[in-house]
Each structure stands twice: as C-alpha cells, then as structure tokens.
Amino acid sequence: MKPEFKGKHFITLDDWKKNEIERLLEVSKIMKQKFHNNEDTTFLKNKSAFLMFFEQSTRTRNSMEAGIAQLGGHGNYLDTSGMQISHGESAKDTAIILSSYGHGIACRNCFWKIGNKFLREMAEHSTVPVMNLQCDLYHPMQGLADLMTIQEVYPKTQNLKVSVIWAYATTHKKPISVPLTQILLFPRFGMDVTLAYPEGYDLPEWAIVKAKKYAKENNGTFTITHNIEEAFKDADVVIPKNWGSWVNNQSDAVVDELLESYKSWKCTEEMMALANKNVKYMHALPADRGNEVVDSVIDGDHSIVYQEAENRLHTAKAVMAMTMGDK
Ligand code: CP
Numbered sequence: 001m002k003p004e005f006k007g008k009h010f011i012t013l014d015d016w017k018k019n020e021i022e023r024l025l026e027v028s029k030i031m032k033q034k035f036h037n038n039e040d041t042t043f044l045k046n047k048s049a050f051l052m053f054f055e056q057s058t059r060t061r062n063s064m065e066a067g068i069a070q071l072g073g074h075g076n077y078l079d080t081s082g083m084q085i086s087h088g089e090s091a092k093d094t095a096i097i098l099s100s101y102g103h104g105i106a107c108r109n110c111f112w113k114i115g116n117k118f119l120r121e122m123a124e125h126s127t128v129p130v131m132n133l134q135c136d137l138y139h140p141m142q143g144l145a146d147l148m149t150i151q152e153v154y155p156k157t158q159n160l161k162v163s164v165i166w167a168y169a170t171t172h173k174k175p176i177s178v179p180l181t182q183i184l185l186f187p188r189f190g191m192d193v194t195l196a197y198p199e200g201y202d203l204p205e206w207a208i209v210k211a212k213k214y215a216k217e218n219n220g221t222f223t224i225t226h227n228i229e230e231a232f233k234d235a236d237v238v239i240p241k242n243w244g245s246w247v248n249n250q251s252d253a254v255v256d257e258l259l260e261s262y263k264s265w266k267c268t269e270e271m272m273a274l275a276n277k278n279v280k281y282m283h284a285l286p287a288d289r290g291n292e293v294v295d296s297v298i299d300g301d302h303s304i305v306y307q308e309a310e311n312r313l314h315t316a317k318a319v320m321a322m323t324m325g326d327k
Pocket residue numbers: 056057058059060061134142284285286
C-alpha cells in the first residue's frame with residue numbers, strides 16, 4: 001500500500017479534501033477486514049512514530065500504539081511530563097529533533113488556546129507528518145472513526161438526521177474538540193445535523209458559520225437548538241456528550257453553578273423514545289455513566305459505542321499508513 005498522502009499533516013479534517021477523507025475511509029475499511037482476517041498489514045516496516053501525550057488516554061494511545069505495531073513499525077509513547085517540554089523546550093525544537101529520529105509525530109494537547117497552536121508550530125518545523133491526537137479545537141482521529149461507524153450502519157448519509165447533543169458530566173472539564181470536529185465534518189457528507197446545547201455552552205462562532213456553509217454546499221442542513229427534546233426527535237443518530245463552557249468561561253473549574261443547572265441534559269430512555277425507532281447512540285468515550293447517559297441506553301440495543309471505539313484502531317492505521325513512509 002502506497003502512502004498516498006505522504007508527509008501530509010493530520011491536524012484537522014478541515015485541511016483534508018472530501019475525496020481524501022473518502023480514501024482514508026476506504027483504507028480504514030481494508031485495515032478492518034485485514035485485522036479480522038488476521039492478514040498482514042506491515043506497510044510501515046521499521047518506521048517509528050512518536051506519540052506525545054499531555055493528557056490521559058485509553059482509546060487514542062492504544063489504537064495508535066497497537067496500530068503502528070500492526071503496521072510493522074514502532075510507537076514511542078511519550079508522557080510529556082517526562083520530556084524537556086516540561087522545562088520549557090519549544091514545540092519547534094521538539095519537532096525538529098523527533099522528526100530527525102523517525103517518520104511521524106502524533107500529539108495530544110488539549111490546553112485551551114494552546115493545544116492547536118502547539119501542533120501547528122510542530123507541523124511548521126517537522127519534516128514528517130504531525131498527527132493530532134486531540135487538541136483544544138479538533139479530534140480528527142475521533143471524527144474519522146465516527147464517520148466510518150455511521151457509514152457502516154447507514155451507507156447513505158445524505159439527509160441522515162444526526163444530533164450532536166450537550167450532556168451533563170462532572171468527571172472533568174472536557175474539550176470542545178469532539179463536537180466541533182463533528183459539526184464541521186458531518187455536514188460535508190450531506191447529513192442534517194442538529195447541534196443542541198444549553199445556554200453558555202456555545203461552540204466558536206467561526207465553526208458555526210463553517211458548518212452552515214458546508215451544509216448548504218452539500219444539500220444538508222445545520223440547525224442549532226437549546227431544546228434537548230427537539231434534538232432527539234426523529235433522529236437517526238444521537239451523540240449526547242459533555243463539553244466544557246470553554247468559549248464563554250476559561251476557568252478550569254469542573255463543576256460550577258451553570259453546569260449544575262443543566263443536570264437534566266441526560267440521555268435517558270425517555271429521550272431515546274423520541275428518536276427514530278432504529279436510532280443509534282454514539283459516544284467517543286469515556287462516558288460519565290449516570291450523568292451523561294443512563295446504563296440501559298449505553299449498554300442497550302441502540303448503542304454502537306464499542307464499534308465506534310474499535311474503529312479508532314482501523315482509522316488510526318489508515319492515517320499512519322497513508323501519511324508516513326520512507327524519509
Ligand atoms: N475518545 C477518545 O479520544 O478516548 P481517549 O481519551 O481514551 O483517548
């Protein structure tokens with residue numbers, strides 16, 4: 001398999017043309033088939049990827065680390081607290097050095113107003129592809145896996161009703177990168193996207209403008225509501241998930257008065273009953289069970305969260321195989 005997008009950075013799917021995303025999805029499908037058939041996928045023999053994490057991770061770290069091993073290469077897991085970055089070494093110097101040692105640099109940095117800038121600075125100076133493992137704005141690996149999962153269930157996505165819904169959670173102040181990636185990606189595939197959130201949990205205005213533009217260009221729709229029932233009504237896919245009030249309030253505090261006033265924004269059986277009878281429930285995980293969603297929904301027949309999580313492996317392998325290659 002040729003690295004058709006060799007050297008292309010993977011920081012946001014917005015930098016990737018629709019046909020390029022479709023090609024990544026085709027390759028992800030091939031990776032999935034080969035994985036389940038125990039077929040060889042060593043397309044990146046002896047290649048190294050550096051996997052830098054400023055934050056915790058289960059799916060992203062392990063899909064990348066297992067993925068590069070299955071591609072015949074090696075992933076160096078780097079907890080950035082053990083790197084000289086923690087003493088102030090720059091993104092530029094880190095990128096120049098790591099790219100002189102290997103074939104790809106991947107990084108998770110979700111700090112508000114810092115993460116995406118850090119990745120962009122690395123990309124500017126890296127001679128190998130820089131892959132975003134989630135920043136303050138985007139989570140393209142998750143977006144690609146989400147789209148793959150939706151297409152597995154609904155091969156035709158034109159005018160599919162997909163609702164990205166804010167939900168109450170207290171585990172941590174989550175980034176906005178998952179919903180922001182979804183509202184920028186799904187309208188490009190003709191879906192009728194509804195974004196639902198209570199007052200105070202806005203996504204950036206520039207992203208809303210873009211989402212509307214993409215919906216228009218692709219004969220879909222993009223609607224905002226502050227009514228949770230409206231978002232569930234007749235939906236084919238619901239994605240109820242928490243995100244922090246970063247746009248309006250940059251405090252790191254997890255629980256505050258505003259959050260506590262929206263405890264009722266939860267995915268329950270009553271909400272699911274408003275949706276299409278074959279509705280699918282998705283969540284990037286980890287979920288705050290009992291707060292974002294009741295167990296009977298996430299563990300129930302409508303839930304495709306484990307399929308969605310598994311697809312993180314296949315999409316990660318596709319991105320690495322298509323962007324990394326010989327020096
Ligand atoms: N969905 C996701 O990115 O999971 P992790 O935080 O566990 O990597």
